[in-house]
Structure formats: C-alpha cells, structure tokens
Amino acid sequence: MPKFYLTTAIDYSNGDPHLGHALEKVGADAIARYRRLRGDQVHFLMGMDEHSQSVLQAAARAGVSPQEWVDRMAARFQDFWQRLECNNDDWIRTTEPRHARSVTELVRRIQRLNPDDLYLAEYEGLYCTGCEEFKQESQIVDGHCIEHPTLELVPTRERNHFFRLSRYRDRVLDLITTGRFRVEPTIRRNEVVRLLQGGLQDISVSRLRQPWGIPFPGDPEQTVYVWFDALINYLSATGFPEPGYERLWPADLHVVGKGITRFHCVIWPAMLLSAELALPTEVWAHGYVQWEGTKMSKTSGTAVTLDEAIERHGPDALRYFLLREVGFEADGNFTWERFDERYTADLADGLGNLASRTIAMITKYRAGLVPSLNKPTGLDQTARALLENYSRAMAAFDLRGGAEAAWALVSAANLFVQQTAPWSLAKAGKDAELDEVLGALARALGRLAIMTSPFIPAKAQILWETLGLEGKVAAAPWQAAQQPPVLGRRVSRAEVLFPKPASV
Numbered sequence: 001m002p003k004f005y006l007t008t009a010i011d012y013s014n015g016d017p018h019l020g021h022a023l024e025k026v027g028a029d030a031i032a033r034y035r036r037l038r039g040d041q042v043h044f045l046m047g048m049d050e051h052s053q054s055v056l057q058a059a060a061r062a063g064v065s066p067q068e069w070v071d072r073m074a075a076r077f078q079d080f081w082q083r084l085e086c087n088n089d090d091w092i093r094t095t096e097p098r099h100a101r102s103v104t105e106l107v108r109r110i111q112r113l114n115p116d117d118l119y120l121a122e123y124e125g126l127y128c129t130g131c132e133e134f135k136q137e138s139q140i141v142d143g144h145c146i147e148h149p150t151l152e153l154v155p156t157r158e159r160n161h162f163f164r165l166s167r168y169r170d171r172v173l174d175l176i177t178t179g180r181f182r183v184e185p186t187i188r189r190n191e192v193v194r195l196l197q198g199g200l201q202d203i204s205v206s207r208l209r210q211p212w213g214i215p216f217p218g219d220p221e222q223t224v225y226v227w228f229d230a231l232i233n234y235l236s237a238t239g240f241p242e243p244g245y246e247r248l249w250p251a252d253l254h255v256v257g258k259g260i261t262r263f264h265c266v267i268w269p270a271m272l273l274s275a276e277l278a279l280p281t282e283v284w285a286h287g288y289v290q291w292e293g294t295k296m297s298k299t300s301g302t303a304v305t306l307d308e309a310i311e312r313h314g315p316d317a318l319r320y321f322l323l324r325e326v327g328f329e330a331d332g333n334f335t336w337e338r339f340d341e342r343y344t345a346d347l348a349d350g351l352g353n354l355a356s357r358t359i360a361m362i363t364k365y366r367a368g369l370v371p372s373l374n375k376p377t378g379l380d381q382t383a384r385a386l387l388e389n390y391s392r393a394m395a396a397f398d399l400r401g402g403a404e405a406a407w408a409l410v411s412a413a414n415l416f417v418q419q420t421a422p423w424s425l426a427k428a429g430k431d432a433e434l435d436e437v438l439g440a441l442a443r444a445l446g447r448l449a450i451m452t453s454p455f456i457p458a459k460a461q462i463l464w465e466t467l468g469l470e471g472k473v474a475a476a477p478w479q480a481a482q483q484p485p486v487l488g489r490r491v492s493r494a495e496v497l498f499p500k501p502a503s504v
Ligand SMILES: [Zn+2]
Pocket: 128, 129, 130, 131, 132, 145, 146, 147, 148
C-alpha cells in the first residue's frame, strides 16, 4: 500500500475558525477520504500554530496565561473540525514538546551542515502583525499589507538571525519548473515562478527577546521566528529527528491557502534543502471563500459564522457546498441564496429523492429485496464512464470535478427512473424488466454511496446501510464502486437523507 501523507496549514489561535478555514480542512479531508478508498496508507495531519505573538494579546485580554489560551482555542478548533467530520490521523500543536525538539534539531542541522546559511544581522523593516512577517515593498499597497488592509504595519528594527534564502533561489526555481517539486494549481505555480525570477532576499528567522516561542539554538536571547517554527510542524509530526520518521517524510501533499505560497513553495523547500532533507512532493494552494466578493478573514470581519453555516443544512451539506460551489482552486463566492438552491436541487431533490424513491419501489414491488438479476443496463454504462471522470478529477485534487461526476450520476439515475417508469412495469406485470431496472438503480445508489463519501461522509454511510450493506462505506474496497455488492440485499426503510427546510 503506498503511503500518502497530507497536511493542512496550521491555524493561528487568535480567534474562531471561519468558512475560509473550513474550506481548506474539508477539502483536505475529502482528498484523504478518496485516497483511503483507493487503498492508500493515508496519514492526515491537522493542527494549530500557537507561537504567534497575537496569542499574548488575546490571552491578556481574556485574563489567562498564553498556554491556557492556546489550549482553549485548540479545543474550539478541534470541536469545529469534528463537527465537520474531518477524519485526521494526527493533530499537532506547536507548543508540544515533540515540535520544539524538531525545530531545535532542524536549526542545529542547518548550523552543522551549512553553517553559512545562518548569520546575525541588523534588520529594519515594516512588520505585519497579521502575517507575523516583515513586508517587502511589493507586498505593500497604500501603506498596508495586501492580506491585511485594516492593520497598521509596525516599523521594527532589531538584530536577528538571518537565513540565506537568496542562495536557494536557483535550485527551488529549477525544482518547480521541472516538476520535481510540484506547485498547483497552475495559476499559483506561475505566481511562485515569477516571484523566484524576481530574486530573493534573505529573511530574518528569529526575533529578539520574545516571551513566547521556541528559544533559538545557541542563542537564548533570540526566539525562533513564528513562521520558521510553524513550517517545521509537518516534519515534527513524523517523529523527526527520531529514527523511523522517513516512514512518513517527505509529505506527499501540503494543502494551504493561496496567501501563504511564498512560505510553502519558496521558504520551506529552501529550509529543507539547507537541512539536506527531502522535499515534499506537492503543494496545493486553494483560493479564498468570498462573502459577496470580499475575502473572509478574522481581521476583515466576518459576515457569517461557521456555526451558522453548519446549522443551516447540517455539516454534510456545508462540506458539499464549499467543495462543489465555492471550489478548491480559485476564489469562490458563498451566499445563503446559492447554498439554499444547491441544497434543494442537488441534495434534497437530487440524491435524496433518488434514494427515497428507489428504496420505496424495492420495498413496494420486491418486498425490500434487491433483485438478484445482474444484467448491466445503460445506466451501468453511464456510471462506469462517470466513475472514470470522477477518479481522474479526484486524483488531480479537482474536487469540484469529482463532485460534478458523482452528481451527474444522480441526474442520470433520476432520468432513468422517469424513462423506465418502474410503476408502469409493475402494473403491466413485466417482472424481468422491473428486476433489471430496480437492480440497476440499487447499483447506482451503491456507487453513489462510495463516490459521495468524501464529500458527505455521514449521509453516504446512511445510504450504504439503507442498501443493506455492512461496515463502513469509507472502508469499502474500490472494487465495490465498480461492482456494488447489492444483489439480494435487504433494503431498510429509507430515512430522508436531506429534509426540505420549511423556509425553502
Ligand atoms: Zn499581513
């Protein structure tokens, strides 16, 4: 079984997660679920970035210690991710001892292997407290950080340890353009390539006398800069530097937002090259969730809370909407109107209706038993073609394409019901034809339970059980999507998968 180690960005513990965070986590979770279906040995990591200096202010405001504050926030984030059915294998927090040990060792490794890569120098620049980063001219618009137009940049001058990032420009550029280190989607790769072509400046990797963070090895006056610290979490979670960490490292996929590609596609590979460690295979940089055209973030204010969005139609519906409508590539819009429309059309009237009418007909005409006749129909042919489209899209992390293929099968199956009119076949006593039709519909539902499980895991499980199938659909062998084992199964009374809300 090939291993597949994937990660999401770790989040700052300065406020509640919003829809933007949720898009990233459910997208990565859908990828993890798909790879598990394909038989990969998946290791899915999520976590928290807890050494941000903003933690100190947030903790002071709340009247608790920084550690109490991050403990509280970690619990809140985890609660949200559990509600959204994120099935991660590990949860890392940068305040954990296992992480501090890895950070210390990575810096020592650079000091040992490439001592010229770290040097002390005076730094003067404008610091964005939102990004926790010194901003260069090109990243400032109208005197503000591009990512944080509502925050003031702080003029800062201090003596820091610097990382010789400039030395790695040519190698990182070469690795990206030759595809040995993949950056996707293409629009993000082009941005990163342009950035590298423009040249790189060395970066400060420590801050002087910060009360919160990991001490810089060999210089206790300095603290490891929060971003340098945070990136290493992907390595810490493998057990690095303990023997055996190579079982997971290098990561197969880092899922991040498009605003932090400079860290993940330029600085992180350079750090690893300097430490003479293997590079991750790929970085996937998704777009932002927009609310009426504006980026959603903690600092720009949120028009909708994650709570409200989950409550609207339940967690599965939110997962589906984010991945199908907002999308995992470019920026996408979130509106209640489109959410309600998609819920009704795709989930209640689409998949929900297909499931309830199919189960009802098998119950009524065949006493609840799926006919044992296995005769492929046109619907099976359509399903096989769509399953191929689905696999191709999911393998390329095109989650919208995967959802489109699955729901194209929903439409095809609903059309098949209209065209074959099983109620007329029953009335006319055409038993063989009715068996054929009901069998084909049961197989379509079996396939759909598998194909939709990365998007709507809880509802897919209910559908699976309704068909009389045992175990977890998430653990079903991929072969079951080709040939669903539904023949002769006893279906159970259909639960309404997606009830129509009274207001819609
Ligand atoms: Zn910023």
